[in-house]
Amino acid sequence: MADPVPPHPSPKMRTPLTLQTRLMGAVTGIVSLIVVIIAIITSAALSQALENALAEQLRTTATTTTSLVSQREKLAAQNGIPLTTAFVLEGTQVQGADLLLALSPADSAPSGRTVSGNSSTPLTDAQLLQIDHALRSENSTTVTLGSLGSYRITVTQTSNGTAVVTGLSRESNLRTITQLFVVIALATVGGLLLLAITTVITIRVSLRPLRSVAATATRVANQRLDQGAVSITERVPTAEADPRTETGLVGAAVNTMLDHLDSSLAARQRNEEKMRRFVADASHELRTPLASIRGYSELSLRHTDLPEATHTALERIQAQSLRMTHLVEDLLLLARLDEGRELVLSPIDLSRLAVEGVEDARPTAPDHEWELDVPEESVDVRGDLGRLQQVVTNLLANARTHTPAGTRIAVEVLRDGGHGVLRVRDDGPGIDPAVRETLFARFARGDSSRTRATGGTGLGLAITKAIVDGHGGSIAVESTPGNTVFTVRIPLSNAETPATPSGAISSQGGHAIPDRTSSDD
Template structure:
């Protein structure tokens, strides 16, 4: 069956489900911001680590200095200009020793007695809990066992006291003692530096994100212009007619020294080749159309003469042999068919040349009544239905040509469906258009014929013979050409058991 899906079938582009791909602009901005964030993180971590190590070294030296000053409490020396009673060494004497800073911690164990404490910000000695004393004694014992009494180490005494950097010492009297300073000064300074680096880095990342977006947008403008040129060319109807392919990438975007310039230059060269190919194709089509128009015009007179002479001979009243009568009848019928073919070719050639059709109000209601009546007279083995609105519907166009459009559609339904098929014709209005629908319940249109349905000389059967006579394959091509010349559209929807042609024409 020589019918199909639609006059113009748009390609279906498959879409992948899931997250949309990132644009080049987003990738570049994210890459720049990500690298800056990574560099800022590395710089911050290294800076805080180096500062913490330097501050910890300084704290260790302060602890060692505090331990040396604590030797006065064990008779290792007397402070100058002070009346310092040594007596029994205790943690309080260590903490109250000369120049001991606030927060100093001390533990003294003379073999039988343990004294501990630390000074707060006001210089008051605060005692440690039993668990904290036990922890310090354990650390002191471990340091003595390992022989690391001259190396400071860290002890965590809980949230109420915090971490301390302590140094274990052995007094000349045989007593053991610990002297320490809080680590909070080191951690506080490192935390402040980390916070400053984080705030500055975050502000820098935000600023760089805005700047990178602006710079990348500016850098990608040439690529956007190339894309815009390609998009405009892709929207041109290149499949038929004369095409003016004047769009080109601007000269500033075709510098071969840049990546975008090479793309723009390659696109311009491709468009030049396409332009030449389109001009060559159009010239060839014009020659063919001119030949068809000239040939059709020249064949009208000989065909009319052949038909006239055959009719004159057959009706001359002279008695002719049966074979001669049959031959003259065949000559007459073939001349009629050839005349129809020539007229169709000539009409298509004139439409291709862009000749304007007549523009006058056409009563589609009366026109469809005539067309369906003619189809019923020819195809009595089909069932014909007509659905018309109560009021006449006027379209702007060429009456004879529109009559030919609907006559071709009904003939198509009659020829390519079996006897008993129901053909329904309806007329409605939709907005500014009059819509005529021709629907049949035939076998439908094969899938492989839908793409070429409205092309010229398209046939659903490889043979050139139909039960009702020869088929030229121009019927639906004329339908599309005439409807498009009226600034309308023709579409078709087909499936087994239902085929529907839809013609929309502008109202008068």
């Protein structure tokens, strides 16, 4: 069996460079390239000029040394002594660059030496051989003689056939080129540092409007714009929104957009307030006729001599008027909660609310298994007793209504940091992911995934969320098939009452808190 192919490692995401970094890199890189090119061209041109000057000087020196050698050659022949560089240079003062002189007479051994000021150094046979090899292909060239350095050399000949090699040291030219490179390098480094500082300052100043735009956009993004009265007062400063500049034009455009957005949000808020007033007024006005319909239907049903069809019709009228009354009451409650009304806050024991809610829910759904888990100490939150009871009732009714018989519904109360937490869990079929995002919206239903045993207005969870939000808390839902959990978090009371032991009677009601965990068999 073939060996498994190891998975390819996922490529690491490169950290994006900022605009300031990219601009600095581009400017510094381009300027550095230009400086390097200028340095190379300057050095090459200067080096060529120095070499040409040295070659011209060498031609003049070679003429002089050839003439000197011719004179010394005759004198050596008259005295019967061999012609050597030491004899030629005897009593001669060398001016300017270091001189190299090598002779190859027809009737004696070659010799050579370098002269620098008053000092003279003879050339070794190996150095003479190196000079000979260098001049075989051309009459003028450069040669490096180890510790003696580099020389520009040329060969001439006397009338008697003596080869005269004249050379001038290139060390002065090399030092000049080296000094030029050092100066260019220092100037380049200093110039690049100055350029980098100038570029950073220029770019930061130029991009300041963009940073101001980003800061303004961030502050606007952190505002809650989805509900309530919203006014966007954040604007890009006028100094950073000058439309005569490219970056200022962005700031001006953002300010214009924020003006339009602020106007749109204000218009939305006015429309929502009108709608809330309409719903509240309509709900309030509908309560009286609905009460009359229900009252007259109840009064009519007291007559025993009514035909069966009429009796059935009156019962339907009474049932639907009652259902309509509940809907109107829910709408009126939502309108009042939207206005911040209807909440009277006081310390409330969340554990007791859970106990009372489960006790009230058990008789309505005896075919469900109920479990309760509350701490031994009370969990006091600051809230409205009636409204928090409604939260518990709605969550339990939701779990009971939308799950089949035999479903286990567990209620848990605990502390988590500065919050009291109420969890309602069931092992029913779960919530369809398609409706989970709108589960707390008004008139939202989850029929597609949960068995719907009875009708509903679709306002229960919306009211629950509005009540929880009004308490400064939060509600969330997690759902998978076989595990649906609603979690409510309410801030704990700042002045909590002393812990109440299990089984004690609270002044808020006559229900006793049973053991920590109880469940239906």
